[in-house]
Amino acid sequence: MTVNYLDNLVGVFGSPVAENPTVVMMEAGFRERGLNWKYLTIEVRKGDLEDAIRGLRAFNMRGINLTIPHKIEVLRYLDEVADDARLMGAVNTVRREGSKLIGENTDGKGFLRSLKEDGGTNPAGKKIVLLGAGGAARAIGVELALAGAQYLRIVNRTPARGKELAELINSKTAASAEYIAWDVRFILPEDTDILVNATSIGLFPDIEAKPDIDYRSIRSGMIVCDVIPNPPRTVFLKEAENNGAKTLDGLGMLVYQGTIGFKMWTGVDAPVSEMKEALKQAFGL
Ligand code: NDP
Numbered sequence: 001m002t003v004n005y006l007d008n009l010v011g012v013f014g015s016p017v018a019e020n021p022t023v024v025m026m027e028a029g030f031r032e033r034g035l036n037w038k039y040l041t042i043e044v045r046k047g048d049l050e051d052a053i054r055g056l057r058a059f060n061m062r063g064i065n066l067t068i069p070h071k072i073e074v075l076r077y078l079d080e081v082a083d084d085a086r087l088m089g090a091v092n093t094v095r096r097e098g099s100k101l102i103g104e105n106t107d108g109k110g111f112l113r114s115l116k117e118d119g120g121t122n123p124a125g126k127k128i129v130l131l132g133a134g135g136a137a138r139a140i141g142v143e144l145a146l147a148g149a150q151y152l153r154i155v156n157r158t159p160a161r162g163k164e165l166a167e168l169i170n171s172k173t174a175a176s177a178e179y180i181a182w183d184v185r186f187i188l189p190e191d192t193d194i195l196v197n198a199t200s201i202g203l204f205p206d207i208e209a210k211p212d213i214d215y216r217s218i219r220s221g222m223i224v225c226d227v228i229p230n231p232p233r234t235v236f237l238k239e240a241e242n243n244g245a246k247t248l249d250g251l252g253m254l255v256y257q258g259t260i261g262f263k264m265w266t267g268v269d270a271p272v273s274e275m276k277e278a279l280k281q282a283f284g285l
Contacts (some may be wrong), residue, residue, distance in 0.1 A: 004036070006036075007036050007263075008037040008062045008266075009037075009059060009060075009147045010026070010037060010038070010039050010059040010061060010062050010265055011039050011041060011064055011161070012039075012041075012064065012067055012156075013041065013044040013049065013065070013070055014043070014066065014068055014070065015043055015069065015070075017041055017044075017067060018041070020041060020067060021282035022041075023040075025258050025275045025278050025282070026258065026262065026275075026280040028242070028271075028276075028277070028278035029133065029258075029262050029274065029277050030076045031262040033266070035266055037266060037270065041155065042186045046069050048076055048151075049070050053078075056081030056094075056101075057099075057101070059094070062265050063096055063264070063265045064093075064095050065092060066091055066092050066093075066094070066149070067092070071090040071091060072100045073232060074094070074103065075089050077101070077280070078091065078094065078101045078103045078161065078171040079102065080101075081102070081103040082103060084143065084146060085103050085104055085105035086103075086228075087141050087168065087172055088108070088138045088139050089216075090106055090139065091099055091103035092106055092107055093105065093261040095261075098230070104261075104264060105139055106256075106257040106260040107136060107139050107253070107257050108134070108141070108142055109142030109143060109257065109260050110252075110254065110256035110258070110259075111140045111143065111196075111227070111256075112224075113267040114248060115223075115225065115248060117256075119248040121194065121223065123147050123148065123149045123194060124147060124148035124149070125148060125150050126149050127150055127151045127189075127191050127192055128153070128193065128194045129155060129192050129194070129195045130150050130152055130153045130154050130196050130198055131155050131182075131195075131199050131213070131224045132145075132155075132156055132197065133154055133161040133162045133164070134161070135237065136198045137154075137156075137198035137199075138197075139141045139167075140196060140198050141165050141169055141233075142168070142172075142276050144175070145169045145173035145175035145177070148174075150175065150189075151176050152166070152169055153192075154166045154177055154178070154179050154180065155180050155186055156179070156182060156184045157199075159181050162180075162181075165177070165238050167192050170178035174214055182212070182270060184212060185212055185278045186211075188213065188214070188215075188217040188218060188222075188255070192219075192222055193221070193223070194223050194225065195218065195222055195223075196226075197211050197227060197228070199211060201236075202226070202229060202235060203228050207231055210234070210236045212222050215240070215243055216237040216243065218239075218243040219243070220245060221246045222240075222246070223245065223246045224237065224240035224245040224246070224248070225247070225248040225250075226249055226250050227253060228248040230250075230283050232249035232251045237249060251276070251279070252276075254270075254279065255272060255275055255279060257268075258275060258279075259272050262275075263267055
């Protein structure tokens, strides 16, 4: 057999990026599947992204993940952008097809898969309350709308961002959405099927924080989801459980957005449980 010392290179561009644990998950996947691929964690400062993308092309890299602060700017340097990523205005995964660089967004897809597979819930026809209107919320809101959600109520601290997301969903998808101002102790409408916390409230190290909602308005028929991956069992989810709701943590979304990217790059189904285990270890869980 001919020896081949050439690795297929992928990775992540971000700043700060040193604490991003994706490498652990991806390398576990490559090992498990016996693939000669390498995932590089690369510090690319704001202002250096265009050069970094040129470097990616020159090194013939197979793709890249983008994290803070590059998810929006990267759209300018790509040859094509998937429809849903263009709607969201953000790309977290770039894949190469021949000489073309194609932008995708797997955050919302990861959430959707976790909701369906781990949460046993299809959002089609459902009424949803989405807390937050930042990057994660935009990705989740758009994918839920494209998956046939009936009605989305966007609740956000900053009205302009919340209104913009509701308008985006109304104008570009078949779903309906409205912005609702985040008053003190937001009370959930009675017809809510799915509640999602897509804010950063409760993220490590601020683990005692929880979104300001009236937890007594959570009912047993609802599914309550958090995007916070660390810690997975947030105070928000504990309160929801105490009020009888089914819950879904953010670890599944994190794993699936990575495994969807793994498949896009390698063409091989990702070993989901091994990758999840590796990520849990990286978080010390
Ligand atoms: P952004 O900074 O883009 O958005 C943050 C959101 O949280 C905004 O809606 C912001 O409201 C809201 N927010 C923050 N602090 C408060 C507060 N004190 N009170 C009310 N609202 C608040 O961040 P991202 O969307 O990129 O990330 C959000 C969370 O999602 C993070 O915790 C991140 O870890 C998680 N995430 C998880 C993923 C996963 O795979 N599980 C993937 C991607 C992100 P405002 O608009 O008013 O500022």
